[in-house]
Amino acid sequence: GESVGLHLPTLSVQEGDNSIINCAYSNSASDYFIWYKQESGKGPQFIIDIRSNMDKRQGQRVTVLLNKTVKHLSLQIAATQPGDSAVYFCAENSKKAGGTSYGKLTFGQGTILTVHP
């Protein structure tokens, strides 16, 4: 999972394996979550999103799972490829006390995924 500080969590997998990247979020009022992929020297790239009224959402080779009870988000990548090597960030969109969304994303620290051929 993700942690605060300069040392990012890392995950190393073999090509073809499935990868699971975890994220713990802090705000129980968050209603929207996104996963981003960031390759070295590039901007974050949108992967998949999920709203708080869902537990699971699938994309192409990726699945996001949301467990609101324990405030946990995970990204599963099937048949991981070397091109999947990057830093992965989760982000949450929090609500204000009155229930309207801030519209601002709060990002986690990131997890480094390394895929070995």
Place this chain on the structure above:
Amino acid sequence: NAGVTQTPKFQVLKTGQSMTLQCAQDMNHNSMYWYRQDPGMGLRLIYYSASEGTTDKGEVPNGYNVSRLNKREFSLRLESAAPSQTSVYFCASSARQIQVAQYFGPGTRLLVL
């Protein structure tokens, strides 16, 4: 579509100098954002513009100003650069402010000496 573009790609400043980072999007998005990213950390929001004509502070606004020039363009200005502002700056845009993905530009790498 170019998506979100940023200029310059890289800049070196001396302490006290000023500069403006430019951002433009061609996706007809209403909302735009400026983030900074420091080594080993996630992105932190500096300022955002929910729609043309509005701007608001994010998490780390001190030392920065912004201008939403029109629907396409959102600039970030450093009036008097400090070494603590050495960072990678990302601009992003989204169709609306809430519950939609933000799309990021390639970043501007700023070094303040």
